[in-house]
Amino acid sequence: MYTEPLNKITLKLEQYTNAIATSKYNPFYYHGALPQFYLWVLFLSGLLLFAYYIPTVDNAYASESPNLINAFTSVSYITNTIPFGVVIRALHRYAGDAMVLTIILHMLRVWFTDRYRQYRIVQWLSGVALLALVLFIGQTGYYLIWDERSLVLTRMTCTAFDAIPLIGQSLKWWFLNGTEITNYTLANFLFIHIGLSFSLLFGLWIHYVRMQRPVVTPPPVINYILVAILLLVVALVPLESSKMADLTQQPTEFDVDWFFLWPYWMMTVMPLGAYWLTLLVGTVVLCCLPYFVRTKEVEAAEVVINKCTGCSLCAKDCPYAAIEMVPAPAGSRFKLLATVKPYRCSGCGVCVGACAFDAIDLPDLLDSDVTDKIKAIAQLQT
Amino acid sequence: MADTNGKVVTLICERAVDLDQHLDEQGRLKDEPNVSVVKFPCSGMIQPLMIEAAMKAGASGVIVCGCQLGDCYYREGNKMIRERLLGQRPPGLKKTVDRRRVIALWLARPQIARFLAETKEFVGVLKELGPVEAPQPAKPATAPAAAKPPAAEKTEPGKEPPAQKAEPAKAPAAEKAEKKEPAPAEATPKPEAAKDKGASKEATSPSEVKQTGSSPDTQTESKQES
Numbered sequence: 001m002y003t004e005p006l007n008k009i010t011l012k013l014e015q016y017t018n019a020i021a022t023s024k025y026n027p028f029y030y031h032g033a034l035p036q037f038y039l040w041v042l043f044l045s046g047l048l049l050f051a052y053y054i055p056t057v058d059n060a061y062a063s064e065s066p067n068l069i070n071a072f073t074s075v076s077y078i079t080n081t082i083p084f085g086v087v088i089r090a091l092h093r094y095a096g097d098a099m100v101l102t103i104i105l106h107m108l109r110v111w112f113t114d115r116y117r118q119y120r121i122v123q124w125l126s127g128v129a130l131l132a133l134v135l136f137i138g139q140t141g142y143y144l145i146w147d148e149r150s151l152v153l154t155r156m157t158c159t160a161f162d163a164i165p166l167i168g169q170s171l172k173w174w175f176l177n178g179t180e181i182t183n184y185t186l187a188n189f190l191f192i193h194i195g196l197s198f199s200l201l202f203g204l205w206i207h208y209v210r211m212q213r214p215v216v217t218p219p220p221v222i223n224y225i226l227v228a229i230l231l232l233v234v235a236l237v238p239l240e241s242s243k244m245a246d247l248t249q250q251p252t253e254f255d256v257d258w259f260f261l262w263p264y265w266m267m268t269v270m271p272l273g274a275y276w277l278t279l280l281v282g283t284v285v286l287c288c289l290p291y292f293v294r295t296k297e298v299e300a301a302e303v304v305i306n307k308c309t310g311c312s313l314c315a316k317d318c319p320y321a322a323i324e325m326v327p328a329p330a331g332s333r334f335k336l337l338a339t340v341k342p343y344r345c346s347g348c349g350v351c352v353g354a355c356a357f358d359a360i361d362l363p364d365l366l367d368s369d370v371t372d373k374i375k376a377i378a379q380l381q382t
Numbered sequence: 383m384a385d386t387n388g389k390v391v392t393l394i395c396e397r398a399v400d401l402d403q404h405l406d407e408q409g410r411l412k413d414e415p416n417v418s419v420v421k422f423p424c425s426g427m428i429q430p431l432m433i434e435a436a437m438k439a440g441a442s443g444v445i446v447c448g449c450q451l452g453d454c455y456y457r458e459g460n461k462m463i464r465e466r467l468l469g470q471r472p473p474g475l476k477k478t479v480d481r482r483r484v485i486a487l488w489l490a491r492p493q494i495a496r497f498l499a500e501t502k503e504f505v506g507v508l509k510e511l512g513p514v515e516a517p518q519p520a521k522p523a524t525a526p527a528a529a530k531p532p533a534a535e536k537t538e539p540g541k542e543p544p545a546q547k548a549e550p551a552k553a554p555a556a557e558k559a560e561k562k563e564p565a566p567a568e569a570t571p572k573p574e575a576a577k578d579k580g581a582s583k584e585a586t587s588p589s590e591v592k593q594t595g596s597s598p599d600t601q602t603e604s605k606q607e608s
Contacts (some may be wrong), residue, residue, distance in 0.1 A: 004587055007491075008491075008492065011490050011491055011492055012492060013494065014450075014453070014490070015490060015493070018450065023450050023451050023453070023488070024451070024453045026452060029450075029452035032452075111507075113455070115455070118587045146475070177604075190408065212458075212459065213458065220397050230603060309453050313473070315474055317426070317458070317462055319426075319456055319457035319458040319459070320457075346456055347423055348423055348424035348427065348456035348459065349422060349426060349427025350424060350425055350426035350428055350456065350459050350462050352427045352429065353426050353427045353428050353429050353459075353462060353463060353466070353540055354472075354473065355429075355461070356429075356431075356471075356472070356473040361422070362427075365422075365423070365427075367427070367429060367432070369431050370420065370422070370432065371429075371431070371435050373420060374391055374393075374420055374432055374435055374436045374439070374441075375435050375436070375439040377389065377391055377393055377418040377420070377436075378389050378435075378439035378441035379439045379440055379471075381387065
């Protein structure tokens with residue numbers, strides 16, 4: 001398999017980490033739980049920011065009032081006036097970056113260690129969707145500040161939508177919440193930012209649903225370290241100051257946060273048609289990655305109906321929630337019967353290990369055959 | 383059938399330590415021809431009754447090997463078999479199986495050297511333990527045995543080495559004194575693989591310590607038990 005050399009490198013890296021941190025605290029073994037943790041940090045810090053954020057674009061040129069209140073001034077208020085406001089804001093920014101970073105690492109690890117295909121396809125596809133959502137949510141976060149960068153990004157996005165045939169104009173209308181940038185636009189950005197963030201929870205449910213006992217929480221020690229890393233970055237990398245967006249001006253430059261704003265860099269180095277095509281092809285390739293490798297079809301476990309006592313141990317133990325207990329057929333001595341959902345079965349055999357009644361089997365490896373083989377080995381005289 | 387022919391059966395999963403280079407055509411370790419290897423798709427497929435069957439058929443010991451704890455390719459298989467062996471999850475290992483003759487190793491694909499070293503040490507331990515004693519039927523009447531708590535993985539003081547005289551009354555108590563200890567690498571001197579050893583933890587009787595050739599890990603393993 002073409003990922004095997006990458007798998008070797010990953011295992012070697014984890015071997016060294018195990019030596020330092022022990023397998024119980026190896027952060028690589030919590031690769032999915034790390035972005036989940038940063039999501040909680042984002043929700044909490046985002047909630048606090050939301051308390052003071054005002055989604056309007058009114059500025060000096062449109063309003064005569066000296067006490068200007070708009071998105072940018074509310075962000076300045078949070079940053080400069082509210083105690084620890086700048087910390088919460090920076091935490092929110094860097095937690096977002098950390099989340100993208102840990103998602104990429106998570107994606108790479110499941111890819112390199114071959115845990116994204118066949119019975120894991122739903123996890124992989126939902127993961128691609130989640131990544132796209134997270135990236136877009138982060139971009140809307142940058143629009144919300146409503147500084148010069150936000151203005152440039154908004155205009156670039158509109159130009160990019162213009163380049164899409166058929167639905168481009170509708171997308172632009174949806175994005176701007178109208179035909180030009182108004183207060184409705186910023187309210188829309190806020191809605192997208194928060195609403196999509198909650199829809200992440202739904203996406204995560206789909207991401208987790210095919211696993212029993214998904215590992216979503218790192219041990220507390222790792223959580224403390226994750227927060228400490230964030231706070232360190234907050235202390236060492238202050239947020240840049242910026243100028244309020246002015247709709248009469250045409251700023252052209254902006255600082256690129258590479259975690260989220262790399263698509264905008266792409267827009268500057270290639271024609272927009274090529275840009276959209278690249279994104280589309282990239283997404284399709286990612287979604288099809290599980291199909292590039294062809295291995296043996298999984299032979300799903302099969303229940304031996306007349307032996308099953310309905311003890312439910314196999315259903316409880318199955319790592320992929322592939323076994324469901326149903327009412328036993330009429331005339332059975334027992335109340336429940338195990339049934340296997342073959343599209344979820346990984347062929348691991350944990351159910352076979354759990355069954356004390358020899359009532360479930362992997363068709364290509366009967367446990368009775370294995371036991372016979374073990375006995376034969378044990379009896380053999382040297 | 384008290385004989386042991388020194389055979390050790392290794393029950394290993396396909397994704398754990400990669401032994402293919404070290405096996406001959408019949409699935410025996412080239413370095414230790416008494417050790418045979420049986421492969422599973424996942425260590426979670428190992429049934430405790432397979433271990434019982436191996437011992438009953440005359441094997442001297444059984445090695446269970448799965449992926450690193452926390453990194454099972456199928457997510458939870460190694461956790462499952464580990465908990466079954468420790469009695470924390472049904473189905474469990476029968477009380478008649480001598481726990482000193484079962485070890486569990488949790489090793490990733492590249493950790494071949496570690497596997498071979500542990501196997502060699504285990505074979506040495508088994509040699510010291512001597513021939514397998516025939517399992518005795520449980521005798522509930524005798525006082526010291528009856529006082530035993532059912533989760534008899536705790537060490538019982540005053541346990542008799544099975545290789546010597548086997549007093550039937552004490553035999554059930556004598557069989558499994560040691561607790562198979564998960565030794566996640568928290569504090570062991572060899573931290574890169576969590577492993578269980580058959581060595582006794584809280585054993586105080588000198589006979590046991592001598593028998594099993596307790597390693598320096600013993601102290602640390604007892605700390606990790608909780």
